[in-house]
Amino acid sequence: MILLCKCEWLRYRQSSPAKRMWKAFVCFNATHSFGLILFGLVYGYLAVMHREVLFNSPFLLAIGLAMLGGLLIISKVYFFSNPFRSVLVATVCYILSVVVRLGIGL
Numbered sequence: 001m002i003l004l005c006k007c008e009w010l011r012y013r014q015s016s017p018a019k020r021m022w023k024a025f026v027c028f029n030a031t032h033s034f035g036l037i038l039f040g041l042v043y044g045y046l047a048v049m050h051r052e053v054l055f056n057s058p059f060l061l062a063i064g065l066a067m068l069g070g071l072l073i074i075s076k077v078y079f080f081s082n083p084f085r086s087v088l089v090a091t092v093c094y095i096l097s098v099v100v101r102l103g104i105g106l
Helices: 002-014 017-049 051-055 058-078 081-102
Strands: none
Touching: 017 051, 017 058, 051 058, 051 081, 058 081
């Protein structure tokens, strides 16, 4: 039992705070990237394969706009200018596609 505790202590001691911080940073970015990729894949699939389902559902349209709006705010506050510009372009394209598809006049 003492040997097991000593091994755990050594393993903890060998992982420096910088190494643990780096692992947390990588994990945070990976999980958030998966969320963005999933959002893009689901809405891209719906827009291409099931247009009527997407554009006839106010709920899906509102959720998509809310997601992009939230990403726009987060990227403006916390990210560099390139991610903000990318999310801004995605948001504008999303809004334009809804306007064109639903025939709403600007």
